[in-house]
Amino acid sequence: MKELIIYKEEANSSKVVIDNHKLRFRENQNFTNDYIVANYAGKEEAFLLKKVDPYEYEVMETCNGYPFIYRSTISRFIVGINDYYSIHSKIYDETHKIVCEVPNLERGLQNNIINYLVAHKFFLIKDDIYISTNYGIVILHKKFPKIVFSVLGWYTDFKKYKNYDSSLQIIFFDEIVFNHFQISEELIEKLSKLNGINEMKEVIQKELVMNIM
Secondary structure (H helix, E strand, C coil): CCCCEEEEECCCCCEEECCCCCEECCCCCCCCCCEEEEEECCCCCEEEEEEEECCEEEEEEEECCCCCHHHHHHHHHHCCCCCCEEECCEEECCCCCEEEECCCCCHHHHHHHHHHHHCCEEEEEECCEEEEEECCEEEEEECEEEEEEEECCCCCHHHHHCCCCCCCEEEEECHHHHCCCCCCHHHHHHHHCCCCHHHHHHHHHHHHHHCCC
16 A cells, blocks of 8 residues: 555644654555544554545544543554544544534543443434444434433443433343344334334334343
8 A cells, every 4th residue: 555644734834744654543444534543552642634635644633632532442443442433522433424422521421421332333223313232231322322221230320421411311121131132224224214213212122122022
């Protein structure tokens, strides 16, 4: 592959080229994407890069200080632990498309929620409505998390989240209902035909209960 040129645009309009030889990218990174992320191996610094020409990228964001959560999620995305990363409380997929956001919360709580969400698997239902899942939890999102299905006693930070957003619905189930629950293409199609998120909630509840029959 042709060598990448990566630079920062300074206030005086000069370009400062970054040494990209030590930059790490996600394995099998698609360099035709308009936005990609990278970090330095062994250094506490991560970057959001915007393509301006083939093989030429400009640094749009540098994550190298507080809050540390963004640099951390980018690092885990790059090494393949997670398939999503966060910048400015937005959760992005590998094409830098926003799948959901986290509102302004107390910093520690916000970091915990972001860490939960970047570890999820997201599926687009329609428009801006997504469903995401990890073991013991399923969430319906419409820009922000809206309905949480969770094992009782798990993911307790969402109960604290509800103090900031009273519209958040939390529905508890026994752990067993999540054991074999999967988000299938058939379920996504069924949900996409419904009119709103509350109708989707009813369908997901039924699917979870049917999972143990």
